[in-house]
Amino acid sequence: MFKNLNYKMQRRIIIFAFSLIPVTLLFTFAYLPVINMFKYSFTDWNGYSKSYDYVGFENYKTIFTDSKYFSVFKVSLYYFVGSFVQMGLALYFATILSTSVRFKNFFKGVMFFPYLLNGVAIGFIFLFFFRPDGTLDTLLQSVGLGAYTQGWLLNPHIINISLAGASLWRYMGFNFIIFLGAISSIGKDVYEAAEIDGANRWHQFRHIILPSIKSIVQLNLILAISGAISAFDIPYIMTGGSNGSNTFVIQTVTTAFKYNKLGLASAMAVVLLFIVVIVTLLQRLFIKEEK
């Protein structure tokens, strides 16, 4: 039956037929819930009642006027700083492992391994790691640094550093593998030419590797920052947001499922979405200016 159609028409039909299923799935499971979330954010729905009232911008007003909802963002700063450390380390290891090192593939595996682990498992690993006389304390004692042991999760000034550390451990492998992929796509002849011109490793990194993977660094930066703003799994599993480790997403979950304020929580999710979008835009703007 398609024989009579011209090539252009056939092409259109095929494109349409092939994209119908993925687009339907995408719409049903990605866009529809988001649209609903926007709708809920203007209501006082409690999450299960059959009826709810529209309350206009009341929920947004609450978020921006009650300090309890916004003050938690300062916890994100720890993860934000942590994400730069994470990127630095990932870049460092990626650069080293892109040259000819012994046991290269083994180390690649070691670096990437934490990312493959389940977040819940990591939470529990670090819970044992940080507990008094746990792994970290034992380690410090065995190398004679016993005096430096801390209540890693007990001390409210340290808890976020500990948690950001666990987060760093988990996600560094992901940044690392992306950097490594980008670096290995740089042609060998460029290095050879640079070597002939007398460039050392640092020069090579600064003037060849970094410019070549700039867009990947940018991408990782965006991912890292939006990850920092929406930090959730590690602190939620390890502390449940207590002792000053509450993040905005944990706050949202608490609001939605403990106090049954799904409308308000939806509004919080919308606010978070916009913050991430704004930060991403700002970042692109700044990086463009540098050019």
Add this chain to the structure above:
Amino acid sequence: MIKRKATIGLVTVALVGSMLAGCSQNNAENNPTTNTEGTEQTGKGPSGEITVLTQRTDIVDTVFKGYATEFNKKYPDVKVNFQALSDYEGQITVRMNSDDYGDVLLVPTSIPLADTPEFFEPLGDLAEMSKEYIGLEERAVDGKAYGIPIAVNFSGVLYNKKVFNDAGVTKAPRTTDEFLTALKAIKDKGNAIPLYTNYADSWPLTQWEAVLTTVAGNVDYVNVEQPNTDENFVPGKPHYELYKVMYDAAKQGLIEKDPTTTNWEASKADMANGKIGAMVLGSWAIGQVSALAPNKDDIAYMPFPTNASEIIMPLADDYTLGINKNSDNKEAARAWIDWFVKESGYSVEQAGGMSPVVGAPLPETLKQFEGTDVKFELQSPAKAGQEGWVDKIDKDAEIGLWQPEFKKRIIEAAIGNLDESFDDIMKDLNEDWVSSRAKVVGK
């Protein structure tokens, strides 16, 4: 209320069994008279297929299977399927947005009383059914009962008698001062943690709220007086006095050294082995801890210390069982509920509480209080028109009477992690209470 929530961190979905559409429905009497084992009752009793939702992932394939077999001896035409949800409260409220939430299920505590008829089938007149069961008031709307408790729990302090005896405390402390002195004696002895809070798992902290009636010394406080007062968290009032015990114990170092890394499963074993003195937990925990103890007699239960003139150990419903409004086999579902509550023995054997059936004997754990001045009483229900007020005010104010948040804040303040004092926290909570109460009551 909370059962086996130890595994809650792992959000594993354990959906057992499958949902199948119900078969035909027979018109028969509700409660067929007792019959001999194995007699064929085809055509007489209710028939069809029902799905029973439970929170007990641990025993759904063992004990519950046995219940189904027993149940089928009496009602051979009913096929019972089970589905166990590991994070019951979290998953069921989402599922209740559809019509597909089983035939018999536990009424989620997060569903406000007033919304119950939207989701559940009335089971009968409250006055009529009260002759048969206790604890129906918690799920009764307009004189109709919507849920029958699977067990009735009592709340107090679970303690290791040997640890108390070793520290020279031979009589269970009655007042808050005596309690703190006893804890201090245990600390001085140095062999055990006097009071374990289970801060990190956090849900055990919510168990403190259950003993509010004991501190108040008045069964009316929780539902009748509380919603009508603007002074809920001020000195001298039950909430203040109750959490002052928590604060003082934490402040004086009578709790675990690092609360942030506690572990619920380990705490049960530690208590059983005399490494922990006391924990504030509901009666359901008694069985779980004494099962681990080398000497079962060491594990004992006492009312929460109180300065009130009467000692009341409050009785409260465990989850209540209700019938899905959209069920196709309501009759079979009702038969299951009555059978489960009356004959399965779940309330005592599995829930560690009391049977809600009127006239049922006291369980072993409570026998020790017979003849003492300890009273066992249900909290009085709210006044007509004020049902669910406490919950509404609580949710609106985000105080979380039954959530761990402010209890954690109290402990954090007590161990010096926050710059707040106990009075600051209480003042803060009371302000939230007052402004939300005005909103809710004013409506």
